[in-house]
Amino acid sequence: MLSLxxxxxxxxxxxxxxxxxxxxxxxxxxxxxxxxxxxxxxFRIPAIVRATNGDLLAFAEGRREGRGDAGDIDLVLRxxxxxxxxxxxxxxxxxxxxxxxxxxxxxxxxxxGAVLLLSTHNLGKDHEKQIIxxxxxxxxxxxxxxxxDAGSTWEPAREITTTAKAPDWTWYATGPxxxxxxxxxxxxxxxxxxxxxxxxxxxxxxxxxxxxxxGGATWQLGGSSPQDKVNECEVVECSDGSLLLNMRNYDRAQxxxxxxxxxxxxxxxxxxxxxxxxxxPICQASIRRILWPDGDRPGLIAFSNPAHAKKRANxxxxxxxxxxxxxxxxxxxxxxxxxxxxxxALPGADPxxxxxGCLFEADGYRRIDLARVPAPSTQR
Numbered sequence: 001m002l003s004l005x006x007x008x009x010x011x012x013x014x015x016x017x018x019x020x021x022x023x024x025x026x027x028x029x030x031x032x033x034x035x036x037x038x039x040x041x042x043f044r045i046p047a048i049v050r051a052t053n054g055d056l057l058a059f060a061e062g063r064r065e066g067r068g069d070a071g072d073i074d075l076v077l078r079x080x081x082x083x084x085x086x087x088x089x090x091x092x093x094x095x096x097x098x099x100x101x102x103x104x105x106x107x108x109x110x111x112x113g114a115v116l117l118l119s120t121h122n123l124g125k126d127h128e129k130q131i132i133x134x135x136x137x138x139x140x141x142x143x144x145x146x147x148x149d150a151g152s153t154w155e156p157a158r159e160i161t162t163t164a165k166a167p168d169w170t171w172y173a174t175g176p177x178x179x180x181x182x183x184x185x186x187x188x189x190x191x192x193x194x195x196x197x198x199x200x201x202x203x204x205x206x207x208x209x210x211x212x213x214x215g216g217a218t219w220q221l222g223g224s225s226p227q228d229k230v231n232e233c234e235v236v237e238c239s240d241g242s243l244l245l246n247m248r249n250y251d252r253a254q255x256x257x258x259x260x261x262x263x264x265x266x267x268x269x270x271x272x273x274x275x276x277x278x279x280x281p282i283c284q285a286s287i288r289r290i291l292w293p294d295g296d297r298p299g300l301i302a303f304s305n306p307a308h309a310k311k312r313a314n315x316x317x318x319x320x321x322x323x324x325x326x327x328x329x330x331x332x333x334x335x336x337x338x339x340x341x342x343x344x345a346l347p348g349a350d351p352x353x354x355x356x357g358c359l360f361e362a363d364g365y366r367r368i369d370l371a372r373v374p375a376p377s378t379q380r
Contacts, residue, residue, distance in 0.1 A: 024331045027371035030085065032058045032078055032359065035366050038090045042067045043076070045176045046359040046368045047104045047342045051150035052113040056080040056344070058087070058359055059104040059117065060368055067365055070127045072098040075119060077151060083346060084357060084370045093117065094145060094157050098124040101143075101157075105175030107191050109215045116216040117145040118174040118193045119157070132171050132198055140172040141165075146216060160219045164195075164210045171198040171205070177234045177286050177342045185241035187265035191216055194245065196231035197224075204228035207247045209235060209266040222266040230258050232284045235266070236301055238323040239293050245269060246287045246303070246324070248280070255279055255309040259324070277327050278318070281308050287324070288343035290356055290375055300375060303327070304341045304358050312339040315360055319376065333371045337364045348374060 033043035040062040047059040062076040074095040079088040094101045105118040121143050126136035142164040143157045165172050172195065179193035191212040198205045208224040225233075230247035238244055243262040251258070257278035260269040278285070285305030293299040298321040307316035307330075315338035319329040341360035348354040358371045 025373055027333050027358075027373045029334075029369050029371045030087070031367050031369050032087055033060050033076075033368040038062070038076075040064055040074075040076075042365055043368050044340070044361060044365055045102065045104060046340055046361060047106055047176060047178050048344045048357065048359040048370070049106045049108050049115065049178050050344060050346070051108060051115055052110065053150045054081070054347075055150050056084055056346075056357075057106065057115065057151045058368075058370070059093070059106055061102050061104065062090075062092070069102075070100055070122075071124045073100045073102050073124070075101050075104050075117070075145075079151060083355075084372055091151075093154055094119065096121065096157075100124050100126075103174045103176050105177060105179055105193055105195075107179030107181060107193060107216075109191060110181055111189065112215050113148065113150070114216060115147045115151050116179075116191065116212075117147070117154075118179065118195075118210075119143045119145065120172055120174055121157075128171060132203070134170060134200060139170060142172060142174065142210075144216065144219070164219050164221055165197065166221065168200045169197040170200050172196070173232060175234070176232060176284055176340060178288075178344070180235060180237060180289075182237055182241075182243075182265065183292070184237065185265070187213075189213070190265055192222070192235055192243065192266050193219075194233040194235045196233060196247075205231045205250070207231060207233040207245060207260075209243075209245070209262075211266050223262060223268040225258075225260050225269055226272045230272075234285070234287045236287045236289050236324070239299050240323075244287070244324050246275075246278075246285065248282065248284055249274065250282060255281070257285060257305070275324070278303065278305065279307050279309055280305055281310050281312055283312055284340040286341045286343040286358070288345060290319075290345045290354060299323070302343050302356050302375075304333070304343055304360065306338050307332075311337075313337050315341060315358075315362075317356065317358060317373065329376060331373065333358055333373070334360065334362055334369075336362065338362050339365070346372065
C-alpha cells in the first residue's frame with residue numbers, strides 16, 4: 001500500500017511526442033540552360049524525354065533577341081548520359097533564320113527508337129495577337145523533326161499542318177512539354193501529342209491532341225476539350241486505358257487546372273472539370289506516369305506546376321496513386337519564381353522506386369534546371 005501511495009505522489013511521466021513523418025528528400029538540382037549564354041538572350045519552354053539508349057534529351061527555345069514569344073527563336077538541345085548529372089554543349093536542332101521555331105514537344109517511339117519532335121513555326125515578325133486576329137502576314141504552322149540516332153542528328157523539319165490543324169484555326173501550339181506513347185488497350189503503340197488552338201470566328205481557345213499510329217510517319221487530328229477557356233496541356237494514360245488531359249485554365253471561377261477524359265485513344269474527350277487541388281496562376285504544367293500498377297502495388301502519376309493562385313512561383317510536385325483522382329503527396333521543389341516544367345520518370349537504384357525528374361524554368365527565366373527526387377514507396 002505504501003508503494004502505491006509513493007507512486008501516486010510521483011510526477012507523471014512526460015508524454016512521448018508522436019513520431020513526425022520523415023521529411024521529403026531535398027531535390028538534387030542541376031542547371032541545364034543558362035540565359036545569356038551561347039548567343040541567346042533567354043532559354044524558355046523546357047521539354048525532356050529519355051531516348052531508348054538511356055540518354056536524357058532536354059529541349060528548349062533559344063530566344064536570341066529577348067524574352068518575348070516572337071522573333072528569332074531556335075529549337076535547342078542538351079544531352080545527359082549520366083542521368084542528368086552533367087550535360088553536353090548546346091546543339092541547335094532547328095534554326096530558320098530570324099523566324100520563330102518553337103513549342104518543342106518531343107515523344108519517343110519505343111518500337112523504332114525514333115525521337116519525334118513536334119513543333120510550331122511562324123514568321124518572326126508576326127506576333128500572337130496579329131495571328132489570332134488574322135492580321136499577320138503568315139500564320140502558325142505545325143512541323144515534325146525526326147532523329148533515328150537518339151538526337152545526335154535530325155532530319156530536316158517537315159510540315160504536317162494539313163493533317164494536324166483545322167483550316168479555321170489561327171493560333172496553334174504543340175505542348176509545351178512532352179507527348180506519350182500508349183502502352184495498353186486497342187491503341188497501344190499510338191503516339192499522342194497534346195496541343196491547343198484558337199478558332200478564327202469564335203475566338204474560342206481549346207486544348208486538343210494529335211496522334212500517329214505509324215511511328216510518327218503520319219499524324220492525325222484528334223479530339224478537342226468539350227469546353228473552351230483552356231489551352232496549353234499535357235496528357236497521361238490512366239490504368240484503365242483512358243487518357244487524362246490536364247489543361248491550363250482561363251476560367252477564373254476557380255484558380256485551378258482543368259481536366260477532361262478520353263475513352264477512345266484521343267478521338268473524343270468528355271467530362272471537363274476543374275481539379276481544385278491543382279491551384280495555378282494561369283501557366284503551363286506537366287503530368288506524367290511514373291509507375292504502372294503491378295499486383296498489389298498501385299501506380300504512380302506525378303504533376304508539377306507553380307502552385308500559387310496569382311504568381312508564377314512555388315514550383316510543386318504532387319503525386320497520385322489513383323490516376324489523378326486525388327493527390328496524396330505535395331513537395332515544393334523550388335519556392336522562388338518558377339514557371340513552365342516538364343516531368344520525366346528516371347531509373348533509380350531500385351526498379352520499383354524510380355527517380356522523378358522535373359525540368360523547369362527558374363528565377364525569372366534566368367535558368368532552366370533539372371530537379372531530381374526519388375519516388376516514394378508506392379505501397380499502400
